[in-house]
Amino acid sequence: MRGQMASKKRESSSGVSVVAIDGPVAAGKTVVGRALARRLGLNYLDTGLMYRAITWLALQHGTPIDDEGALGALAEAHPVRPTGQDSDRVLVGEHQVGPELRESRVNRQVSLVARVSAVRRALVRQQRVLAAEGGIVVAGRDIGTVVLPDADLKVFLSASPESRAGRRWREMLAQGQTVDFQQVLRETRARDEIDCHRADSPLVAAEDAFLLDTQDLTADHVVEEILEHIRELTGAGEP
Ligand code: CDP
Numbered sequence: 001m002r003g004q005m006a007s008k009k010r011e012s013s014s015g016v017s018v019v020a021i022d023g024p025v026a027a028g029k030t031v032v033g034r035a036l037a038r039r040l041g042l043n044y045l046d047t048g049l050m051y052r053a054i055t056w057l058a059l060q061h062g063t064p065i066d067d068e069g070a071l072g073a074l075a076e077a078h079p080v081r082p083t084g085q086d087s088d089r090v091l092v093g094e095h096q097v098g099p100e101l102r103e104s105r106v107n108r109q110v111s112l113v114a115r116v117s118a119v120r121r122a123l124v125r126q127q128r129v130l131a132a133e134g135g136i137v138v139a140g141r142d143i144g145t146v147v148l149p150d151a152d153l154k155v156f157l158s159a160s161p162e163s164r165a166g167r168r169w170r171e172m173l174a175q176g177q178t179v180d181f182q183q184v185l186r187e188t189r190a191r192d193e194i195d196c197h198r199a200d201s202p203l204v205a206a207e208d209a210f211l212l213d214t215q216d217l218t219a220d221h222v223v224e225e226i227l228e229h230i231r232e233l234t235g236a237g238e239p
Contacts, residue, residue: 012040014227015234016152017134020143023157024195024203025188026164029139031219032157034086036226037137045130046087047140047147050080050123051114052101053092058113059105060095065112072118079126104179104187111191114141115198141195144206153233155226156205159215161188 019042021033030046037044054075057063063070081091089098100106113119120142127147131138140147144154165185172179195203205211210229214222 012042012135014040014230016040016042016230017136018131018148018151018153019137020148020151020154020206020209021137021139021157022141022143022145022154022203022205022209024164024192026168027157027159028167028214028219028222029157032214032222032226033137033139035219035223037086039223039227040137040230043136044087045082045127045136045138047123047127047138047143048110049082049087049090049101050126051119052106052110053080053090053097054078054119054123055106055110055113056097056101057092057095059109065109068116068118071113071116072122075119075122080123082130107187107191111194111198115194115200117200120200141203142201144209145204146201149206153226153230154206154209156209156211157214157222158211159213161185161192163215164188 019036019040021029021036023029029048033046034044036042054071057078058065058071058074061074063074065071078093083089083091083096084098089096090101124142124147127138127140127143130136131148138148138151144151144156162185165181165188168188169179169181169184172184192203210226212222212225217225
């Protein structure tokens, strides 16, 4: 696939070196991205966690969320380095953070931080460096359209807001959080609204993306569908 790029970069036996996975809130990007990376023998990078890390840092520093200049300066001064297994933690400044990036105070603010162009410039630059050697599945909102437009494979996951909010609600319950489903649904819709309508890099499927409605599919099923799609594209056997 896109032979020139794949031949220069580390790739899986399927011939795929760089996979972009985009989609709205709780579409299954993380669970599918991790499992796909494992199946293909590639690394995994969750770019959402990088926006969450800058949001968390802004809250720690008391940076006003409407001060675009200060947010941009914060992102420039504090590179975010993924650590931990499966890209589930990051180093930002002197802090190593993981579960705190999924707290509701971060959920409520992250899309406001992510719409700031100066923040995006800093993080997109870092994401391209992290993906430069290939051998990686990268999940986010603008990976196939902006960050890695030459990815070997672009996947766009979608499902209704109700079903995505339901998944997120069940995840939160399983972690022992007491949350109201209607509140999770409201927050899902609010974040989608900002992500889809921001001026810089709005959430949209790349023209050449493989579109997958995950509504009635388990994560395993979604991974199988993507692997099948790769087999069709490459004519390869089991990736
Ligand atoms: O896991 P979930 O779908 O809830 O969100 P996430 O992937 O952790 O991303 C959190 C937020 O970061 C998104 O709602 C976007 O506002 C922003 N984001 C972005 O703008 N661009 C990316 N490539 C990844 C995330």
